[in-house]
Amino acid sequence: MSAQESAPVHVEKNELFQVAPNFWNIRVNFKMFAGLVDLGSHMSLIRLTNGNFLAIDTVILTDHSRAEIDRLTDNGTKIEAVIGVHPFHTLAFPAFYETYPNAQYYGTPRHLRRLAQIPWAGSLEDCNIRKQWEPEVEMRIPAGAEFVNPLPESSNHFVSMFVFHRSSRTLHVDDTIIYGDHPGFLLKLIGFKHGTMAFQPSIKGAGLYPTVEAPFQFRDWMKTMLNDWNFDNICCAHSGVKIGGAHKQVLELVNAAEPLFNKLSEKNRKKNANNETPSSNHPNLNVSGDECG
Numbered sequence: 001m002s003a004q005e006s007a008p009v010h011v012e013k014n015e016l017f018q019v020a021p022n023f024w025n026i027r028v029n030f031k032m033f034a035g036l037v038d039l040g041s042h043m044s045l046i047r048l049t050n051g052n053f054l055a056i057d058t059v060i061l062t063d064h065s066r067a068e069i070d071r072l073t074d075n076g077t078k079i080e081a082v083i084g085v086h087p088f089h090t091l092a093f094p095a096f097y098e099t100y101p102n103a104q105y106y107g108t109p110r111h112l113r114r115l116a117q118i119p120w121a122g123s124l125e126d127c128n129i130r131k132q133w134e135p136e137v138e139m140r141i142p143a144g145a146e147f148v149n150p151l152p153e154s155s156n157h158f159v160s161m162f163v164f165h166r167s168s169r170t171l172h173v174d175d176t177i178i179y180g181d182h183p184g185f186l187l188k189l190i191g192f193k194h195g196t197m198a199f200q201p202s203i204k205g206a207g208l209y210p211t212v213e214a215p216f217q218f219r220d221w222m223k224t225m226l227n228d229w230n231f232d233n234i235c236c237a238h239s240g241v242k243i244g245g246a247h248k249q250v251l252e253l254v255n256a257a258e259p260l261f262n263k264l265s266e267k268n269r270k271k272n273a274n275n276e277t278p279s280s281n282h283p284n285l286n287v288s289g290d291e292c293g
Contacts, residue, residue, distance in 0.1 A: 009181075009240070009241045009242065009243050010181055011025065011027045011181075011240075011241055012027075013027055013028055013029055014026065014027075014028055014061075014062045014064055014065045015027075015064075015065070015068070016045070016065065016068040016069065016072065017241070019044075019168065019170050019233050019235060019241060019243060020168035020169065020170050020232075020233055020243070021167070021168055022046065022047040022048075022165070022167060022168055023044065023045070023046055023047075023165050023168040023170045023233075024044065024045040024046075024072070025042055025043070025044045025045075025172075025235045025241055026042060026043050026044075026045075026059055026065055026069075027041070027042045027239075027241075028041050028042065028059040028060060028065075029041075041057075041059055041089065041092075041237050041238070042057065042059065042235060042236075042237050043055060043056060043057040043058050043059045043092075044056040044057065044163075044170075044172045044235055045069070045072065045073070046137060046163075046165050046168075048080065048133065048136055048137070049136060050080075051078060052078050052079070052080035053072070053073050053078050053079050053080060054079075054080060054081050054082075054083060054133065054137060055079055055081070055082040055083065055096075055100075055103070056083050056085060056163050056172050057083070057084060057085060057086065057089055057172075057174065057237070058082060058084070058089075058092040058093050058096035059092050059096075060091070060092045060095060061092075061095070061096070061099065066099065076099070076100040076102070076103070077102070079100050079102075079103040080103065080104065081103055081104045081105070081106060081121075082096065082097075082100065082103045082104070082105050082106070083105075083106045083107070083124070083139075083163070084105075084106070084107035084108060084111045084124075085108070085124070085139075085160050085161040085162075085163060085172070085174060086108065086157075086160035086161075086174035086175060086237070087108040087109070087110035087111070087147070087150055087157075087159075087160075088110070088150075088153070088157050088175075089160075089174055089237070090107075090110070090111055090114055090115060093105075093107070093111065093115055093118060094115065094117065094118070097117075097118050104121040105118050105119070105120050105121055106120065106121055106122050106123070106124060106129055107120060107123065107124065108123070108124055108125075108147065108148075108161070109123050109124075109125050109147075109148045109149070110148075110149070110150075111123075124139070124141070124161055125147070125148060130161070135166060136165070136166060136167065137163060137164065137165050137166070138163075138164045138166065138229070139161050139162070139163050139164075140161065140162050140164075140221075140225060141159070141161050141162075142159050142162070142176065142218055142221050142222070143217040143218055143220070143221035144208050144209055144213070144214040144215065144216075144217035144218030144219075144221065145158055145159035145207060145208050145209065145214070145218060146159065146209065147159050147161070150206075151206070152206060155202055155205060155206055156202055156205070156206040156207060157175045157200065157202060157207075158175060158176060158199075158200050158202045158203055158206075158207030158208070159175075159176060159207070160173060160174035160175055160176050160237075162176070162225065164229045164231055166229075168233070169230060169231050169232040169233060170231060170232070170233040170234070170235065171229065171231040171233070171234045171235070171246065172234075172235050173234065173235070173236055173237070174236070174237040174238075175200045175237060175238060176199065176200055177197060177198070177199060177200070177234070177236055177250065177253070178192070178197070178198055178199075178200055178236055178237075178238045178239065179196070179197045179234065179236040179239070179240045179241075179242055180192055180193060180194050180195055180196045180197075180239065180240055181194070181239055181240030181241070197242075197249050197250065197252075197253050198253065199253070199257065200238075203260070203264075204260070204264070208264065209277045210268050210271065210272045210277070211268055211272060211276070211277060212265050212268050212269045212272075213265075214264075214265075214268065215260075215261040215262075215264040215265045215268075216261060216265060218261075219254060219257070219258070219261050222250075222254045223254060226247065226250060226251050226254065229247075230247060231246055231247050232244055232245070232246055232247060233246050234246035234250065
C-alpha cells in the first residue's frame with residue numbers, strides 16, 4: 001500500500017497494540033484546555049534480542065494496560081530500561097517509576113532537572129547512552145533545534161529524540177512529526193486532516209534556532225535520517241500510527257517543506273542580524289555530524 005493509500009491505523013486507547021514483530025505501542029488520551037482538546041499521547045515497548053524490553057516514553061496506565069504490560073514483560077522484570085525522549089513528556093514518569101522501579105531510567109536533561117525523585121541512570125545528552133542498544137535500536141537528536149533547554153517552555157515543544165527499531169522497521173517520534181488519526185477540532189481548525197503528516201507547528205516559531213542555518217540543518221538531518229533508516233512504520237505522539245508507507249510520506253513531508261525552510265531562514269536573517277543563538281541554549285549538541293558515530 002502506498003503512502004497516499006495508507007490510512008492511519010486506529011488504535012484503541014489504553015490497549016497494547018502490536019505495530020510489528022517485537023514492537024508495541026500504547027495510546028492514551030491527553031486533554032488540554034479544560035478537557036476540550038484531546039491531543040493524545042503514547043509510549044512504545046521494544047523487545048530486544050536478549051528478551052528484555054525498552055520502554056520508550058511513559059503514559060498513565062489503567063489497570064488494563066498495566067496488566068497487559070505485566071503479561072508481556074513478566075511483571076516488569078524484563079523491562080531493561082525506560083527512556084524519556086521528549087523534554088516535555090514528563091507527567092507519567094513518577095507513577096510509572098513507582099510501578100516499575102527496577103528498570104534503568106534515562107531521560108532528557110529536563111527530565112533529570114524536574115524529576116529528581118527518580119534515580120536516573122543517565123541523560124540522553126550523553127551519546128554513549130544513545131548508542132547503548134545499537135545496532136538493534138538507534139537514537140538520534142535532530143539538528144538545528146534545542147534539546148537541553150528548549151525555551152520558551154510554554155511553546156517550544158518541537159524537538160524530541162527519534163528512536164528506530166531496525167528489525168521491525170518502526171520509528172517512534174513525539175512532537176516533531178504529527179500524524180492524523182481522526183484529528184480533533186483544534187487540528188482541523190489549522191487545516192490538519194485525517195491521514196495528514198506535518199511538522200509540529202512550533203517549527204514556524206521557537207522550534208528551531210533563530211539562525212540562518214538552522215532550518216537547513218534540520219532539513220539535512222532529516223534527509224540523513226531518511227537515508228540511514230529504512231523504516232516502514234511510524235508511531236507519533238500526536239496523534240496516530242501509520243503502518244506501511246511511513247518512510248515515503250516523511251520524505252514527501254521534508255521535500256514539501258523546502259519553501260518553508262527557505263522562508264524561515266530568510267526571516268531569521270532579517271530578525272537576527274548577528275546570526276546568534278540564545279545564550280541559554282546549547283547549539284553545539286545538535287549540529288550535523290555530532291551524532292557520535
